[in-house]
Amino acid sequence: MNLSGSRTLDAPREAVFAAICDPATLLAVIPGCRAIERTSETEYRGEIALRLPGIVGTYRTVVRMADADPPGYGRLEGEVVGSLGSIHGHASFRLTDADGRTTVDYDGQAVIGGPLARLDSRFIEGLAGSLIGQGLGNLNTRLQRHPPAGASGDQSPTIKETPA
Amino acid sequence: MTVSSYFLPRSLPEALEILQRHGPDLLVMAGGTVAMPLINEGLSMPGAVMGLRRAGLDRIERTDGALRIGATATLTQLLDQDAIPVLREAARTTGSWAIRNMATVGGNLFTPPPGGDVAVALLALDASVILAGPTGERALPLADFFTGFLTNQLAPDELLVELRVPMTSDPAAWVKFGRKHANTPAVVTVAARLRWSGDKIADARIALGAVGPHPIRARQAEQRLVGTRLGPDAIAAAAAVATEDCEPFTDAIATDWYRRRMVAIFVGRVLEQLAPRAEPEGR
Numbered sequence A: 001m002n003l004s005g006s007r008t009l010d011a012p013r014e015a016v017f018a019a020i021c022d023p024a025t026l027l028a029v030i031p032g033c034r035a036i037e038r039t040s041e042t043e044y045r046g047e048i049a050l051r052l053p054g055i056v057g058t059y060r061t062v063v064r065m066a067d068a069d070p071p072g073y074g075r076l077e078g079e080v081v082g083s084l085g086s087i088h089g090h091a092s093f094r095l096t097d098a099d100g101r102t103t104v105d106y107d108g109q110a111v112i113g114g115p116l117a118r119l120d121s122r123f124i125e126g127l128a129g130s131l132i133g134q135g136l137g138n139l140n141t142r143l144q145r146h147p148p149a150g151a152s153g154d155q156s157p158t159i160k161e162t163p164a
Numbered sequence B: 001m002t003v004s005s006y007f008l009p010r011s012l013p014e015a016l017e018i019l020q021r022h023g024p025d026l027l028v029m030a031g032g033t034v035a036m037p038l039i040n041e042g043l044s045m046p047g048a049v050m051g052l053r054r055a056g057l058d059r060i061e062r063t064d065g066a067l068r069i070g071a072t073a074t075l076t077q078l079l080d081q082d083a084i085p086v087l088r089e090a091a092r093t094t095g096s097w098a099i100r101n102m103a104t105v106g107g108n109l110f111t112p113p114p115g116g117d118v119a120v121a122l123l124a125l126d127a128s129v130i131l132a133g134p135t136g137e138r139a140l141p142l143a144d145f146f147t148g149f150l151t152n153q154l155a156p157d158e159l160l161v162e163l164r165v166p167m168t169s170d171p172a173a174w175v176k177f178g179r180k181h182a183n184t185p186a187v188v189t190v191a192a193r194l195r196w197s198g199d200k201i202a203d204a205r206i207a208l209g210a211v212g213p214h215p216i217r218a219r220q221a222e223q224r225l226v227g228t229r230l231g232p233d234a235i236a237a238a239a240a241v242a243t244e245d246c247e248p249f250t251d252a253i254a255t256d257w258y259r260r261r262m263v264a265i266f267v268g269r270v271l272e273q274l275a276p277r278a279e280p281e282g283r
Helices: A013-020 A023-029 A121-145 B012-025 B035-040 B075-080 B085-092 B097-102 B117-124 B219-225 B232-245 B256-274
Strands: A002-009 A033-038 A043-052 A055-069 A073-082 A085-098 A101-113 B005-007 B026-029 B048-051 B060-063 B066-070 B128-133 B136-141 B146-148 B159-166 B172-178 B186-197 B200-209
Touching: A002 A121, A013 A023, A013 A085, A013 A101, A013 A121, A023 A033, A023 A043, A023 A121, A043 B012, A055 B012, A055 B026, A101 A121, A121 B146, B012 B026, B012 B048, B012 B128, B012 B159, B026 B035, B060 B075, B075 B085, B075 B097, B085 B117, B085 B172, B085 B186, B117 B172, B117 B186, B117 B200, B172 B256, B186 B256, B200 B219, B200 B232, B200 B256, B219 B232, B232 B256
Parallel strands: B005 B048, B026 B048
Antiparallel strands: A002 A101, A033 A043, A043 A055, A055 A073, A073 A085, A085 A101, B060 B066, B066 B159, B128 B136, B128 B159, B172 B186, B186 B200
């Protein structure tokens, strides 16, 4: 599965990069995210519950920031595992200044295993694109409502909660 | 088969309580025409399932200038109503009799494209969805309900309980184009509704199915029609611009290239159905 896309957010790229590394922000913006935990300087573990037509389930996720050049570049590696199979993949993103706003360009590849792999690729790719779009939309809304003071989320290394 | 619990609530409050108790791991099922094939093929393995067929959400009634359609009313029930003929036509061309006896109007909103034909007609009719949660109900225009492919505004603790369709005398038309005449997924579906002011169009709705991540409005085409008399040139212009409103995909039914071309043709045909007839000579 290949995924790529672009979206412009209404915040400077320092704020966008900090938000991407902040567990509290990730918990709030990732669709279906129920818990997230920062287990090391570069690793996050989380739980995502998705309620889709005909398919429901909880998926454990592990994501590592494999490479980073703040505030312009990051490379993520990770896996998503649930009862319906697994997704292993990596993605890189670039943040480009656009007159005070930030253009996010992302590009990733993933390998799907288990029953999930039997679904039409249109479904998986369409859903992934839809969820990424929804997540970036949520991030944009959050950045406008709660502009970060500056630093990344080092102060809140572990967060476990259920969003309202 | 992994389902260990099946719930059959007898009321909406009971259904909401079960949803609250089991959270997002509970599969909510109405007619089961989407969920059951996935479960039978091992593509969905819910631990718990809640069937809504006995929850009292299947009434269709006219009140307060609107047709209120319970979310679990079947497509066969939709065939029996005569308040909004275009909805009957949309139901008639969806699935087979066996499917229509099971599939629900609410469930049709969650059916991945190229399914979801009835939702296309509902979109053209400016329908609203009523979502019920632990703190009460909220209404949302159907046009705002869909957020992406398989995603929507329904919160994890909410259920879709009703579709509310404004009663109107506006002329409306519907066409579904598939690879065969009946019981077929769509290449494209088109629903249109026009509001006239004298001999000109004051407002227009054109909804498209099977050519996007969910049923979509062809908003540029709608705008192109306003102020026209729906002559051949106006129809051709709206049909052409509708191809820019859609985001067609390729599947076993048709390519994206083909779907885009069929959008132009079938938007044109739907609008021709709604165009004023020329007065016969000598009258």
